[in-house]
Every structure is written in structure tokens, then in C-alpha cells.
Amino acid sequence: MFEFLRRRRVSPTEFSRNPGAARLLEHCLKRAEQDPSELVVVVPKLIPSFLDMADPTERGKLFVALVKHLRHGEDVERFVRALFKGVSADKAVRYAAIGNRTKRLPCGDVQIAVRSVAEARLAGVAHPIGADVIDWLKGLGPDAVLYEIGAGIGIASLIAVGQPARPRAVAFEAAYFNFAALCENIVVNKCVDRVTPIHAALTDRTGIGEFFCRVVERGTGEHAFGRPVNRGGNPFEPEAVLMVPGLRLDDAVAMFRLPPPTHLLIHVDGAEGAVLRGAESCLRGGAVQGMLIAPQAVPAQALEVDRLLERSGWSETERAGTVGEMREFHRR
Numbered sequence: 001m002f003e004f005l006r007r008r009r010v011s012p013t014e015f016s017r018n019p020g021a022a023r024l025l026e027h028c029l030k031r032a033e034q035d036p037s038e039l040v041v042v043v044p045k046l047i048p049s050f051l052d053m054a055d056p057t058e059r060g061k062l063f064v065a066l067v068k069h070l071r072h073g074e075d076v077e078r079f080v081r082a083l084f085k086g087v088s089a090d091k092a093v094r095y096a097a098i099g100n101r102t103k104r105l106p107c108g109d110v111q112i113a114v115r116s117v118a119e120a121r122l123a124g125v126a127h128p129i130g131a132d133v134i135d136w137l138k139g140l141g142p143d144a145v146l147y148e149i150g151a152g153i154g155i156a157s158l159i160a161v162g163q164p165a166r167p168r169a170v171a172f173e174a175a176y177f178n179f180a181a182l183c184e185n186i187v188v189n190k191c192v193d194r195v196t197p198i199h200a201a202l203t204d205r206t207g208i209g210e211f212f213c214r215v216v217e218r219g220t221g222e223h224a225f226g227r228p229v230n231r232g233g234n235p236f237e238p239e240a241v242l243m244v245p246g247l248r249l250d251d252a253v254a255m256f257r258l259p260p261p262t263h264l265l266i267h268v269d270g271a272e273g274a275v276l277r278g279a280e281s282c283l284r285g286g287a288v289q290g291m292l293i294a295p296q297a298v299p300a301q302a303l304e305v306d307r308l309l310e311r312s313g314w315s316e317t318e319r320a321g322t323v324g325e326m327r328e329f330h331r332r
Contacts, residue, residue: 030274102188107134110158113184118219119153129156133265133326136292140167144289147249147261148172149202149275150268153219154182154195161194168194170258174201174211174225174244179217198252200245201225202268204277209246212238222269231270233298248278261288267294267326273304276312283312292326 010302094235102111103123114120122128137160140146144167148157161169173179179199187197201211203225212228214220216239226248228238232314253260261282266272272293282288291314306316309329317328 034138054300071236071237071255078127079262083139103154105202107131108138108159109162111185111188112153112155112158113181113188115181116218116220118217119181122153122155122219122224130325133292134159136290136328137265138163141165142167144168145170146263146265149249149266150180150221151197151262152178152221154185154197157195158185158189158191160192162189166174166194170261172198172200172247172252174199174221174242175213175220176242177213177216177218178220198247198251198256198260199310200219200247202249202252202278203246203271203272203274204248205246206248206251206278207246208243210241211244212236213240213242215239216283217256221267224269225271226274229270231294231297233270233301249275250279253282256294260285262269262287262289264288264291264293265326266292269294270298270301272296273301277306283309283314289331293329295327 012144013040026292031217050299055192063278101114103114103120105113105128106126107128112119114123127134135155137146137156139161140160142165145166146156146160146167146169146170148160148169149157151157151173152175154171154173157169157171160167173182176199176326178196182197186192197268201209203209209226212224212229214222214224214230214236222236223238224236225244228236228241230236252258264279264282266275276283293305305327309315313332314329315332317330
């Protein structure tokens with residue numbers, strides 16, 4: 001069978017019309033258990049045309065077979081490199097993500113569980129949250145307590161607590177799929193004693209509210225609490241809506257008896273003003289030493305952030321001191 005496939009050129013039309021295509025691939029994969037090198041040699045000749053087949057059931061059979069037989073990270077890497085020479089990058093990323101594995105980030109001694117296309121992309125970027133932001137996190141001292149607001153899958157918190165100084169972090173995330181990934185990543189990195197995950201949206205009023213998921217996929221952003229509007233101020237059609245707790249930061253610290261934050265990292269896709277309105281006591285107290293806030297795409301939102309922080313005694317660091325694409329603020 002393998003010698004036949006090695007010698008023969010299988011056209012996309014011929015292969016996609018073959019009703020036994022999935023069975024043929026499954027047979028190839030079973031045979032490859034005896035000789036893993038066959039997986040790299042044979043299957044790439046067949047799959048590019050298979051990916052374009054319209055029948056999702058047949059594609060599903062292939063995915064099941066691949067996941068079953070590509071259990072080791074090294075095998076996945078070899079397979080993907082061989083397979084995707086002639087296939088689009090998007091399809092390559094999808095296959096890179098199906099191994100259900102953990103991936104060490106290039107930027108530090110941090111691993112993330114790869115379960116989605118978005119996570120596979122993050123795992124392949126040298127600095128998934130920006131090189132300067134990573135340097136800022138690495139500068140946190142042993143007594144630091146980072147509050148990551150809009151934590152996503154927790155990359156910033158994990159990088160922070162993984163430093164020799166061993167600071168602590170509290171990670172707030174409202175999207176249920178990202179929160180699941182955040183918790184998994186905390187366990188994978190063995191830092192359950194240093195990162196506290198909280199499933200909530202930080203806002204200016206404590207209570208239950210609607211959370212609008214732009215897309216249900218781990219590692220994605222631009223979701224919204226309260227109303228479905230993205231960071232550019234434009235409405236979007238959510239893929240899912242669910243009720244989640246909304247918390248004022250000041251209330252969260254008091255209710256859960258959290259250690260007061262010394263550093264804030266806020267990236268909430270346009271809702272930064274609401275977060276700051278709910279954090280007046282923290283901002284005016286003396287504990288917070290530094291702050292990074294994602295830039296606002298809407299000028300009115302940027303003005304509100306500036307006004308709220310100025311009223312609480314904070315100023316933006318000069319442009320030469322900004323950290324990557326984040327806005328850095330210091331206490332006056």
C-alpha cells in the first residue's frame with residue numbers, strides 16, 4: 001500500500017471523489033504506527049486535496065484519526081512541517097493546534113495549553129504580549145502583586161510569577177472559554193500558589209450583567225461586558241451571550257480579602273474607563289506603584305481615561321518611556 005502511494009500521483013479530483021478516502025487515510029495512519037516515518041512521507045500527498053472536500057463528516061473522520069495518532073509534540077511538528085509546504089498558513093495553524101498539547105512560549109519559561117487556532121498563533125509568536133511589556137513584568141519585585149484585568153489565557157500573569165523574584169498575580173477574566181484556559185495554564189505551570197484566577201468582568205458597578213462573546217474560541221479577545229461594542233466603538237454580533245459577575249475593583253479587594261495591587265495591567269478592549277471608575281480607592285491609595293493600560297481607539301474613551309487618572313493623581317509617562325503599544329502611567 002505504501003509503496004503504491006509513494007509511486008503514484010493522486011490528483012485532487014480523483015482523491016476527493018473517492019468515497020473511501022477517509023478509510024484509506026485511516027489505514028495509512030494505522031500502518032504508520034509501526035513506522036512513524038511513513039506518516040511524514042505518505043499522508044502529506046493526500047491531505048491537501050482532502051482539506052478542500054466539502055463533506056465535513058469526512059473531514060471530521062480525518063481529524064479524529066490525526067488526533068489519535070499524533071500524540072507526541074515532536075511527531076506533530078515533523079508532520080506539520082512536511083504537510084504544509086503547499087497548504088495555506090491558516091490551514092497549517094489549524095493542524096498545528098489539533099495535537100491537544102502544551103507549548104513552551106519563546107519569550108520565557110512559560111507553557112500554554114494549545115487547544116485552539118488562536119492559542120496556536122500565540123504560541124508561535126516570539127513576544128505574544130510585546131517585548132517591552134514582558135520586560136516590565138520581569139522587573140516586578142518579590143513584594144509585587146500584579147492585577148491583570150482582561151487576562152485572557154493568562155500569559156502576562158504567568159510570565160510575571162515565573163520570575164526569580166516570585167511576585168504574585170490576580171487574573172480577572174470574564175469569557176468562560178478563556179477562563180478555562182487560564183485555569184489550565186496555571187495548573188500546567190505549577191503556580192496555583194501565586195496566581196489567583198477570578199471569573200468576573202471588572203467594571204464600575206458590582207452586579208450580574210451580560211457578557212457578549214465575539215467568538216467562542218480560547219485565546220481570543222474583543223469581547224464585551226454590558227453591550228456588544230468592540231474597542232473601536234462599533235457594534236458586533238456576538239456568537240454567545242451569558243450572564244457573568246461584574247465587579248468594581250475596590251469591591252473585589254474587600255469582598256475576597258485580596259492583597260492590594262501594586263501593579264495594574266489593564267487590557268479590556270475599550271472598557272478601561274469603566275474599570276478605572278470602579279477602582280478609585282485603589283488608585284488613590286498608596287499601594288499601586290505602576291500601571292499599564294491598553295490604548296483606546298476612540299478619542300472620547302482616551303480622554304476619559306486621562307481625566308480619571310489625573311483626578312486620582314496619575315500621569316502618563318513620557319512617550320520615550322511608553323511600554324510597547326501599552327500606555328504607561330506613574331503616580332505624580
